[in-house]
Amino acid sequence: MNIFKKTILTVLASLLIIGNVYASDKIRIGTEGAYPPWNSKDASGKLIGFEVELAYSLCRYIGRQCEVVEQDWDGMIPALQMRKFDAIMAGMSITDERKKVITFSQGYADEVAALAVMKGSSLEGMNTPVGISLSKPSSDAKKALKTITKALAGKTVCTQTGTIHQNFLESGDVGKVNVRTYKTQDEVNLDLTSGRCDVALAAAVAFTDYAEKSGKSVVLVGPTFSGGAFGNGVGVGLRQASQLGGTLGVRDAELLNAFNKAIDQARKDGVISRLAIKHFGFDASM
Amino acid sequence: MDFDLMITSLPKLLSAAVITLKLLSASLIIGLFIGFLFAVLRLNKNPFINKFAYGYSYLFRGTPLLVQIFIIYYGLGQIEWLRSTFLWVILKEPYWCAIIAFALNTGAYTSEILRSAFQTIKPGIIEAGKSLGISNKIILYKIQIPVAIRQSLPAYGNEIILMMKGTSLASTVTLMDITGVAKHIVSTTYKPLEVFLLAGGIYLFMTFIIHNLIKYLEKKYSFQ
Numbered sequence: 001m002n003i004f005k006k007t008i009l010t011v012l013a014s015l016l017i018i019g020n021v022y023a024s025d026k027i028r029i030g031t032e033g034a035y036p037p038w039n040s041k042d043a044s045g046k047l048i049g050f051e052v053e054l055a056y057s058l059c060r061y062i063g064r065q066c067e068v069v070e071q072d073w074d075g076m077i078p079a080l081q082m083r084k085f086d087a088i089m090a091g092m093s094i095t096d097e098r099k100k101v102i103t104f105s106q107g108y109a110d111e112v113a114a115l116a117v118m119k120g121s122s123l124e125g126m127n128t129p130v131g132i133s134l135s136k137p138s139s140d141a142k143k144a145l146k147t148i149t150k151a152l153a154g155k156t157v158c159t160q161t162g163t164i165h166q167n168f169l170e171s172g173d174v175g176k177v178n179v180r181t182y183k184t185q186d187e188v189n190l191d192l193t194s195g196r197c198d199v200a201l202a203a204a205v206a207f208t209d210y211a212e213k214s215g216k217s218v219v220l221v222g223p224t225f226s227g228g229a230f231g232n233g234v235g236v237g238l239r240q241a242s243q244l245g246g247t248l249g250v251r252d253a254e255l256l257n258a259f260n261k262a263i264d265q266a267r268k269d270g271v272i273s274r275l276a277i278k279h280f281g282f283d284a285s286m
Numbered sequence: 287m288d289f290d291l292m293i294t295s296l297p298k299l300l301s302a303a304v305i306t307l308k309l310l311s312a313s314l315i316i317g318l319f320i321g322f323l324f325a326v327l328r329l330n331k332n333p334f335i336n337k338f339a340y341g342y343s344y345l346f347r348g349t350p351l352l353v354q355i356f357i358i359y360y361g362l363g364q365i366e367w368l369r370s371t372f373l374w375v376i377l378k379e380p381y382w383c384a385i386i387a388f389a390l391n392t393g394a395y396t397s398e399i400l401r402s403a404f405q406t407i408k409p410g411i412i413e414a415g416k417s418l419g420i421s422n423k424i425i426l427y428k429i430q431i432p433v434a435i436r437q438s439l440p441a442y443g444n445e446i447i448l449m450m451k452g453t454s455l456a457s458t459v460t461l462m463d464i465t466g467v468a469k470h471i472v473s474t475t476y477k478p479l480e481v482f483l484l485a486g487g488i489y490l491f492m493t494f495i496i497h498n499l500i501k502y503l504e505k506k507y508s509f510q
Contacts, residue, residue: 074469077476101476158460162473180380180460181470187360191460194363196378 027064027255028085029055030071034184037209037279038091038234041070050279051089054108057271058236061262074162074183077102080239083248086255088237091203093164095231103240105259107233108272110286112224113165114204115148116192119217123151123199126222134173134228144223149175151222156180158188158197165201168229185210192218205280233286236263292480295471299481302467303488309381309453309463313388314446320389321396328401339397346394351452354391359383359459384456392449399445403438404430436507443500447493454489464488 031039031051039049047068059066071079073090080088080102093111094104112131117123128148132141152174159165161181169179182188185202189210192200200207204224211218241253266272272285327339346354362368362377376382407430415425457466468485472478 074473075478078472078478081476097474161469166473182460183458190360190363194360195369196363196380 025064026067027059027062027087029059029066029068029087029089030076030079030085031055031068031088032073032076032090032184033070034073034186035091035203035206036213037205038203039089050109050275051091053275053279054266054272055089057266057275058259058262061265062258064258072183073160076162077237080237083239086238086252087259090237091234092237093231094233094235095164095167095229097167098231098237101240102237103256104235104237105256106263107235107286108263108266109234109276109284110226111203111205111230111234111284112226113168113201113230114207114220114224115199115201115222116207116218117199117221118192118195119219121198121221123155123221124219126151128223131224131226133226134168134230135226137228141223145173148222152177152199154178155198156196158182158191158200159202160185160188163202164230168225169201171229173229189214189216189218205284288475288477288480291471291475291477292484295468295481295484298467298471299464299485299488302462302464303492305456305461305466306450306453306463306492309384309388309456309461310446310450312385313392313449313453316385316389317392317396317449320393321400324393324397325400325404328397329404343394343397346391347398351387351391352455352458355384355387355455355459358387380456380459380461384453384459384461388449388452388456391452392445395445395448396442399438399441400434403434403441406437407433436509439500439504439507443497443504446496446500450492450496451489 031047031049033039033041033047033049035049037050039047039051042048047070052068055068056066068089069085071084071090076088076090076092077098079085088102091111092098094107098104115123126147128144129140132138132144134141137145155178157169157177158180159169159182161183166179166181168174169177180191180197182191185206188197188200188202189207191197193214193216199221204220207218207220210216236259238256238259239252241249241256263272267285273283276282276284324339324342327335328343330336330339358377359380362383368374368377376386411429411433412425415429420428453463454465456463457469460466462470464485468481471481475481
């Protein structure tokens with residue numbers, strides 16, 4: 001009985017502590033921690049990467065304390081809506097589909113997507129432009145999509161669940177593709193190297209970062225993709241203020257303003273460029 | 287609550303239930319064979335044989351099913367020489383990896399269920415058979431095995447239900463079973479409550495069917 005009482009007391013005490021964290025004035029920012037170099041974890045489990053550093057920088061501009069917390073990608077938007085945290089910084093592209101349920105700050109970085117294969121794949125040497133935009137596809141872009149459609153026919157294309165990449169593959173722009181979806185990009189990379197996936201689609205940097213760190217001969221093929229289904233850059237995901245009027249709604253609206261201003265300032269001071277060069281090897285700021 | 291979403295999701299989830307049932311039945315059939323084999327090995331008097339059988343059941347009952355799937359799917363996939371053998375034809379497919387993991391797992395539990403059922407057979411029944419001059423072989427097939435199967439029905443019914451719920455892990459290796467499709471719908475609608483409630487309801491209904499089937503069999507083959 002004594003142990004029973006102790007357990008209950010401990011649980012109650014920890015609930016109080018958790019309650020306090022929620023009540024504090026910290027901005028809680030959700031990230032995946034599994035999408036290097038955007039965000040990932042080091043060997044000790046600490047969150048690192050471009051967005052983790054940028055998050056703390058932005059909070060300094062806002063003048064409030066921050067805490068970056070981890071959340072699985074597939075539950076990211078529901079967790080934001082359930083107020084497990086106040087903002088998303090997880091390489092999340094600004095798309096019309098997501099704007100139906102959440103709102104975004106202005107973009108802070110640009111992400112281009114690309115297809116990747118293992119060296120020696122038949123898909124290597126695809127004859128396409130270097131990059132295509134899907135927002136107002138040119139005739140070259142349309143031709144490239146046709147080339148890709150032909151190349152992907154009958155192939156297993158792997159990508160992460162709930163991403164712009166999955167949306168694109170299922171949009172019909174490249175025909176009917178045999179898509180296989182994974183919970184994390186790590187698993188996509190594993191199955192690309194094992195040969196279960198003929199080709200994979202993700203942010204170009206996700207593949208180059210993996211190739212560099214693992215030493216596996218993963219190579220990009222075809223054009224880089226942007227615009228259209230791929231959205232307009234990566235921004236901070238926030239709750240729509242209208243969802244909840246009242247004090248909470250006002251606070252959400254204030255947060256959107258604060259992030260927009262902070263991004264302006266960070267851009268002007270060159271902070272975003274500096275962090276992008278540090279983590280991506282090129283200036284992906286926008 | 288978005289009831290429209292629930293209505294449009296239902297047919298998608300029901301067609302995914304076919305995959306779940308396929309995974310379940312294939313694993314149970316293979317698992318039953320494995321279970322029988324290892325139950326017999328466990329009862330063998332040779333210490334090497336029964337220790338080996340015990341080791342198998344200890345290993346697969348002592349580790350999480352999710353870890354077993356990950357080892358078979360992602361782990362074995364990383365071994366380069368394996369990928370050049372005929373085994374890769376099977377291991378390349380997520381479907382077969384899931385069935386192998388599920389079958390080995392349920393096989394371990396089934397072997398324990400059957401072993402204890404064999405051991406609970408009262409020696410008196412076997413002695414009675416012997417005193418009537420019935421051969422050992424006939425005693426095994428006509429007395430021991432039927433009694434053991436009847437004894438293990440309640441526990442095996444539980445195992446079927448556990449395994450049915452376990453198949454939801456197939457979605458972690460890209461299979462589009464009930465859970466996989468539910469996750470896919472959530473990833474575009476961001477409404478986990480509605481979709482997962484519906485998925486849970488389908489699992490519950492399947493449990494209801496299995497539960498009643500086992501109850502019916504128990505009644506039909508009761509000793510009274």
